[in-house]
Amino acid sequence: MTQSLFFKEWIKTRWALLVTLLVLAGVIAYTLIAMSTELRVLGAGVVWESLIQKGITHFDDLKYLYLLAGMLLAAVQYAPEMTNKRLKLTLHLPLPEYAIILTMLLFGLLSLTAIFLLTYGAVSVGINSYYPVEIAQWNLAAILPWLWGGLAAYLLTTWICIEPIWRQRLFNGVLALCLLELFYFDELPGAYTSLMPWLAALCLCSIAFIFYSVARFKEGVS
Amino acid sequence: MDAIIQCENITHYYGKRLIYENLNFEVPRGKILGLLGKNGTGKTTIINILNGYLKPRSGVCRLFGETMERLSPRTKAQIGLLIEGHIQHSYFNVVQIEKFYRRFFPRWKRAAYYELLAKLQVAPTQKISAMSCGQRSQVALGLLFAQDPELMILDDFSMGLDPGYRRLFVEYLKEFAAAEEKTVFLTSHIIQDMELLIDDCIILDYGSILLHRPTREILDGFHRFRFYSERPPAAAPARRLWNTEKVGAAWETYSFLSKEEVAQELRAQGVEPLNLVQESLSLEDAFIGMTGKY
CATH class of the missing domain: 3.40.50.300 (P-loop containing nucleotide triphosphate hydrolases)
Structure with missing residues (x-):
């Protein structure tokens, strides 16, 4: 049955997942080419100076892409469920309702994590081939909170989609933006090292928000 | 059951x-x-x-x-x-x-x-x-x-x-x-x-x-009754005559009662029903008879 629910989610989201992967791969490839050109044209000394003295990182273009990826996946996965209240059909499947919702969320989180890890791996391989380990880690550490931000954006957008009342959706949207801001308040690599468990906890809390809105949907709140 | x-x-x-x-x-x-x-x-x-x-x-x-x-x-x-x-x-x-x-x-x-x-x-x-x-x-x-x-x-x-x-x-x-x-x-x-x-x-x-x-x-027992009367019927007790109204020159009412019982009911309301006719109904007509047209 889990396989069947995964099949349903895959049919809804496959094009969005493919587009997400292609866009991220494209941006990473472009960044690596630009980085290589910069080293060739400006010379390693100048680039190194700006990296070490000014704390500049190379992959800033990815910053909000992970966030958008999470939002896009949640929208394509849950907007069709809320159109014509199709979620009733899904919740009517012969499984416990919490298991249905958790399976759908698991699909989204696994898909996003797979794409994120793949792109993170590509960034890691690419940057390690140009810079020493310390600078590579510096860049990779800067990306890490954005990955968490993407996962949080997925869960919070799901919460907004599943909420049955528009007015409450707007409130959820404002709250979601405030929470997502936490993933982007400091660009200095390593600034989030001690905050990572808290960001993970925030993602877990977002799952509770979703169940609150599912309960409201079940009660027929209007 | x-x-x-x-x-x-x-x-x-x-x-x-x-x-x-x-x-x-x-x-x-x-x-x-x-x-x-x-x-x-x-x-x-x-x-x-x-x-x-x-x-x-x-x-x-x-x-x-x-x-x-x-x-x-x-x-x-x-x-x-x-x-x-x-x-x-x-x-x-x-x-x-x-x-x-x-x-x-x-x-x-x-x-x-x-x-x-x-x-x-x-x-x-x-x-x-x-x-x-x-x-x-x-x-x-x-x-x-x-x-x-x-x-x-x-x-x-x-x-x-x-x-x-x-x-x-x-x-x-x-x-x-x-x-x-x-x-x-x-x-x-x-x-x-x-x-x-x-x-x-x-x-x-x-x-x-x-x-x-x-x-x-409902199909066997609920009927429409048409009749003519000079005077409008008074309000009938609930569930005996349903939605009595004037349609053109005639009156219409709906009921589970027999033709004789409907005539008696109307007389009790001070109306002498002329040319009282009983008609069978489809479910749709019966529904309208019970709930009214509007």
């Missing part, structure tokens, strides 16, 4: 507007029960309450003995649900949707689905979102039959269907229910379809049940 659906003292409001107060009914196993009512009397509301998608102000509904808010997976597998407008997961094509559902239901009858689908001129790769309302209704019906549930709950099954599809739907449903003592609870705006199908009938009025009787009893 065991009750498959039980609703006890359901009271519900939308805001301050009362929908029902202390609504009570049961649907026994093997019966096809039709819920009739004008727009806004709460037909879809009761279906939402039954399925646990709406919490009433008070009262409880049970399906197979389980309360509506906590249906077990085993019970949900026994209930086939059709949402108003034949809503389905429209991002699937006709093959994908069968593949999706079949793993959930142990008694899945693949042949039943493809038998109905063969009547449609659709390619296996055609998406449900690209189908007409009639085609979607056949997909939804095919999935319900493949599920082989003990109870079907159908919300406005005839919505958007042309007469051919409606008749097909009714014929399949009737055969399905008769074959294995299945229970069906349905609503429809098109009452002439219901007449061919339902054993029992609940007529909803604003706030309460107006009538709950076997359909045959």
